[in-house]
Amino acid sequence: MQPSIRTEFREFLRLAIPLASAQVAQSATGFADTIIMGRLGQETLAAGGLAAITFTALLNTAGGVVIGVSPFVAEAYGAGCKARVQQVARQGLWLSLILAIPVMLFLANIDTLMRQFGQQATTVALAKTYIDIMLWGLFPALAFATLRSVVSGLSHARPVMVIVIGGTLFNIAGNYVLGFGKLGFPTLGLRGLAWASIVSLWGMFLSLVIYILRHKELKSYRLFKNLHQLKLPIFRELVFVGAPIGVSAALETGLFTVVTYLMGALGTEVLAAHQIVLQTIIVIFMVPLGMSFATTIRVGQWSGQQNYAAVRQAGYVGITSGVVFMTIMAIALLVFPQQVIGLYIDVRAAENASVLKLVMPMLIIAAVAQILDSVQKTASGALYGLKDTRVPMLISFCTFWVVGLTSGYLLGFHFGLGGTGLWLGQSIGVAIAAGVFVWRFYKLN
Template structure:
C-alpha cells in the first residue's frame, strides 16, 4: 500500500511531518497534564472527590471533544487550499470556522448546564452528582474559548505553523496547574474551593490560550498576511456548509467515541466508588499516553491534506505510511513501559502504603495491563483516521464508529461485565476488542480510497 522505496522522499516527509507532529503532540500532552494533575489533586482530596471529579471530567471531555471536532473540518480544508496555493480560500475557511465555533459553543453550554439531571437518571450517587454538577456549571464558561482555540489551532497547523500552538498550550497548562493548586487547596490567601477551584482555574486558562493564539496570528509576519480577523461579519453559507459537511461528522465521531468511554465509566460507577476510582486512574494514564498519537493524527491530517491539494497520490501514501509507523512504534514503547511498571504508575495517584487504598489498587492493576496492550492498536487506529480526515473522508468513518463502538463494542463490554461477571476487567476487555475492530475497518477504508485514487490517476 505504501511505497517506501524512495528514501530521499521518505526522509523529507519524515522531517516535514515531525515539524508539525512534535509541536502538536507536545501541545496535546501538555494539555492532558492538566487532567493528570487534576486527578492527582482529586485523589488527595479523597476517593469521593476523585470519583465525582473523574465523572465530571469525562463528561466535559465528551462534550469538548464533540464541539471541537465539529470545527476540525477547517484543518483538512485549509491544508488542501494551502497545498494548492489558494490564499483567498484559506482566508474564507478560517473566518467561517470562527463563525462555526460560536454556533457550536452556545447550544453546547446550555446542554452542559443540565447534565446533573441526566447523571441522576443514569444511576449515579446523589453526592457524586452534586460535586460533579458544581464542576460542570463552572467549566461550561470555558467552552467558547476551547472551540475557538481549536479553530485557530487547526488554521495555523494547516499552514505549517504548529510551534506557537505548543508554546501557548504549555504556558496555559502551567498556569492552569498552578491555579488548580492555589484555588483547589486554598493557598496564598485564596479560599479552599475544592473541585470548583479546579474548574475556575481551567476557565481562566482556556480564555488566556484563545486570546494568546489570536494575538499571535495578528502579529506574526506570515500569518497576519491572511487577514483572518477581517470581514468576520460576512457570513459565507457555501464555505460554512463545507466546514459543516467535513467537520460535523468528525465531531459526531469524536463525541461517540468519547461517549462510548463515558458510558463505560457510568457502568463502572455502578460497581462502586472503589471501582470508579480505579477506572479513573487507568483512564487518566491512558489519556496522557494517547495525546501523542492524537497530536500525530492532527499532523497526519495536515500532511495528507497538503498532498491532496497538490493532487499527489504518492505524497499522500508517504504521509499516511510515515504517520502510521511512527504512531504505532511510539505506543509499543510506552505500553511496554507501563506493563513493566504498573504499580509505580498507580503510585503516582495513590499512596501504595495506605491501607485505605488497597481495594482501589487491586482493581486498578489488571485494568492497567489490559489498557496498555490496547493502546498499541489505538495508536495505529488514530493515525489511520487522521489520514482519512486529510482525504476529507469523514462520513463513512462516522458510520463505522456508530456500528463498532455503540453497537458491537457496548454489547461486548456489557455482556463481559454483568452477565459473565467479569466486572471492570470485562468493560476494559470490551473496549480493547472494539478498538481492534475499528482499526481493522479504518485501514481497509484507507487502502480502498488510495487504490481508487491510483486508478483514477493512471
C-alpha cells in the first residue's frame, strides 16, 4: 500500500532532520575555520580557503563512491535481507581504504597543481602546510561516511547526528585553541586548524564503530566480522553504482573548486570575497544535502519492497522539502546580507571596503541559485535510490562543466564581470541540471 503524504513526510523527516543536522554540524567546522582564517588575515583566508576546498573536493569525490553503499543497504533493509546488509557494509569499508591511499598521494603533491593554476607562491606555501596534515584524515572520513550510510539505511540516523555534533564542537574548540595559541598551546595558525580536524575525524569514526558494536539491534548484523575478506562480486557492484556518484560529486564540487582557482587568478581580494559567499552557501546547502541522503534511503527502501507508487511519492516529498527550505534561506540572505558578511570581516573597516563591494553581487546570485541547487541535489538523491547513477553522471558533466564552467569563464573573463560572472555562469549550469534531473525521475516512474 502507498502511505499517505503525511506519513511519508513524517518518515522522511525522521531521516532528514538528523542527517541534515549532521551535515550542517560538519560544515560548521569549515564555517568556523573560515572565520578564524579571516581573523588571521586576508592572505591566510585566501590560502586556507583554497586548501580547504581542494581537500573537500577530493573527499566529496571519494565519499560519493562510498555513499553508493546507501541504496544497497536501504534496498536490502526494505526487502528484509539481513545477510546482504552485512556483506555490503564490509565491502564498503574495504572500498574506503582502497580509495583513501591514491587520494592521499595526490594531496601530498597538490602544490604543483596549484602553481600551474596561477596561484601566488605565498598562497601555495600556506595552503600546503594545511593539506600536508589534513590528508591523514581522509581514511577516517571515508570510513565514517560508509558506516553513516549503513546505519542510516537501517533507519538509525539519530546517532550519526549526535556523533557529528560532538565532533564538530570539539573541532571548533580545537581550532580556536590551536589556531590562536590559547590555554598554553603554541599559536599554530592553519596547522592548528588542520590538527584539530584530524583528531575530530578519527574521533567520529571510532565513536560510530563503538556505537554499532554496542547497540542491540545493530550489533546483531555483525558488520565487522570477517572484515579481512574482500568479496569481489559485491565490491564490483558497489563500484559500479558508487563510481558514477563519485564522478558526479567530483563534477559538482570540481566546478566550485575550479571556479575558486579562477577567482584566485583574479586576485586575493576576489578570492577572499568568493570564500565568504561560498562558505555561507556550503553551510546552508548541507540541509538539502542531508535531505538528498534521506530521499535516497526512502526511495531505496520502497524500491526494495517493489512499491513504485510509494517510490514516486518519496522522491517528490524530498524534492519539495528541499525547495521550501532553500526558498526561506534565500529570502534571509537577501534581507540580511550585511549581517552575514559581518560574520567573516569587519564591514565598517576601510581596508575591507573593496572586498565588501565584491561580495554583495556574488551573494545575491548565490542566494537565488541555491533554490534550484536544492532541486538538483534532492532529485539526484531520488535517482540514486533507484540505483540510477550513470545517466545523472553524464547530465552533471554536460550541465556543470560544458554549460556552467564555460559560461562562467566567458562572463567572468571575456565580458568583464569578474567573480560575479563566474558565480552567474555556474548557477546557470546548476539550474539546467535541476530541471533535467526532475524530468528523468518523472520519466523513470
